Amino acid sequence: MTDHSPTPPAGPAAHLLVAHDVYKSFGPTTALCGASFAIDAGEVVAIMGPSGSGKSTLLHCLAGILRPDRGQTWFAGQRTDELRDGARTELRRRAFGFVFQFGQLVPELSAEENVALPLLLNGSKPAAALQAAREWLQRLGLEGMGQRRSGELSGGQAQRVALGRGLITKPRVLFADEPTGSLDSLTGEHVMQLLTDSARAEGTAVVLVTHEPRVAGYADREVMVRDGRVSSTDLELATP
Amino acid sequence: MSVPFALLGLLEREPSYGYELKQEYDSHLGRGRPVQFGQVYQTLGRLARDGKVSVGVAEPGAGPNRKRYSITSLGVGEFERWLATPVAPEPHLQTELFMKVVLAILVGRSAQKYLDLQRSAHLKRIRELTAGKRSASLIDRLLADHALFRVEADLRWIDLTEARLDTLAQELHR
Numbered sequence: 001m002t003d004h005s006p007t008p009p010a011g012p013a014a015h016l017l018v019a020h021d022v023y024k025s026f027g028p029t030t031a032l033c034g035a036s037f038a039i040d041a042g043e044v045v046a047i048m049g050p051s052g053s054g055k056s057t058l059l060h061c062l063a064g065i066l067r068p069d070r071g072q073t074w075f076a077g078q079r080t081d082e083l084r085d086g087a088r089t090e091l092r093r094r095a096f097g098f099v100f101q102f103g104q105l106v107p108e109l110s111a112e113e114n115v116a117l118p119l120l121l122n123g124s125k126p127a128a129a130l131q132a133a134r135e136w137l138q139r140l141g142l143e144g145m146g147q148r149r150s151g152e153l154s155g156g157q158a159q160r161v162a163l164g165r166g167l168i169t170k171p172r173v174l175f176a177d178e179p180t181g182s183l184d185s186l187t188g189e190h191v192m193q194l195l196t197d198s199a200r201a202e203g204t205a206v207v208l209v210t211h212e213p214r215v216a217g218y219a220d221r222e223v224m225v226r227d228g229r230v231s232s233t234d235l236e237l238a239t240p
Numbered sequence: 241m242s243v244p245f246a247l248l249g250l251l252e253r254e255p256s257y258g259y260e261l262k263q264e265y266d267s268h269l270g271r272g273r274p275v276q277f278g279q280v281y282q283t284l285g286r287l288a289r290d291g292k293v294s295v296g297v298a299e300p301g302a303g304p305n306r307k308r309y310s311i312t313s314l315g316v317g318e319f320e321r322w323l324a325t326p327v328a329p330e331p332h333l334q335t336e337l338f339m340k341v342v343l344a345i346l347v348g349r350s351a352q353k354y355l356d357l358q359r360s361a362h363l364k365r366i367r368e369l370t371a372g373k374r375s376a377s378l379i380d381r382l383l384a385d386h387a388l389f390r391v392e393a394d395l396r397w398i399d400l401t402e403a404r405l406d407t408l409a410q411e412l413h414r
Binding site: 050193213214216217218220222224231 | 370
């Protein structure tokens with residue numbers, strides 16, 4: 001089996017984002033035990049695996065939301081597992097974008113304000129942030145819906161708003177955890193097409209966690225997480 | 241057809257007689273579609289001609305078919321190649337996927353490795369079909385969707401089988 005795992009110290013600098021030999025447990029439950037993963041700039045990689053295999057935990061470690069118990073995570077040539085909490089939060093705000101399955105929009109804010117939120121948090125001027133948000137809404141086929149609140153949007157529309165919010169800072173990496181999990185097939189397909197098209201246009205790498213082959217079909221390649229470890233499925237196929 | 245490979249696999253486990261091979265095939269692989277004696281002996285004859293099995297001397301007093309067959313190194317190579325080759329992800333191939341998994345377990349090879357290869361081939365096909373849909377007409381998209389759902393069904397079967405490999409091995413070795 002070909003393994004995409006990098007080998008520090010030479011490896012990490014060669015990739016945009018790396019997990020090397022990462023362990024993570026929650027109480028008595030081991031989620032990751034020696035997981036390694038690497039993604040290059042602009043790549044779209046699907047992380048697949050059965051429920052409970054550790055794929056979301058791997059995403060959270062890569063994104064600096066969780067700190068590994070053991071092992072290293074790297075972003076753009078820098079160790080991120082050793083950063084203090086504040087520095088990791090800052091990294092997430094500046095370099096990463098997120099799209100999750102459920103409940104990500106702030107219900108009190110309009111669609112436009114939701115999309116603009118990361119820029120506002122990063123200190124952009126409100127007028128410029130809202131203008132950028134309107135451009136993203138248009139790009140995602142949501143023109144005229146900027147003033148709606150999340151309760152007034154369909155599932156697919158809300159997910160497109162979340163996508164706009166995930167990409168508005170032009171992140172280096174977009175983390176998407178089951179981004180179509182709550183949508184029907186056709187709507188999910190539309191969201192995946194927009195997600196991958198927009199990310200590719202921006203040069204944003206995408207770490208896509210999914211258990212659905214049809215969603216993984218939008219990625220450049222996929223890896224499998226099994227019992228807390230990663231194996232590439234990009235095997236060399238035997239010729240007949 | 242998979243019968244020659246099935247016979248090679250069963251012979252890789254241990255040398256055997258034509259009659260025993262038919263019994264083994266029917267109980268583990270035939271699933272209600274038994275293989276005919278004629279087909280077994282015909283296939284064994286071809287495999288012997290091609291040097292993939294060797295035929296022992298007929299046992300005295302036994303009937304004309306009382307010959308013991310053994311696999312040759314050429315035959316082992318042939319079986320290994322078959323097992324390591326994912327089936328082209330097209331509809332209606334469940335029989336061959338099933339055969340490969342059961343034979344791998346029966347002869348003590350890695351069914352997991354085979355399933356990994358097969359999953360990889362299927363996911364590659366899903367990527368190709370997905371990419372092809374981008375610029376396709378609605379008709380072509382509908383056709384691609386049909387193929388996608390079929391390939392996805394195989395993948396679900398692969399996942400489910402993988403989750404049950406240990407139990408399956410216990411059952412087959414009982």
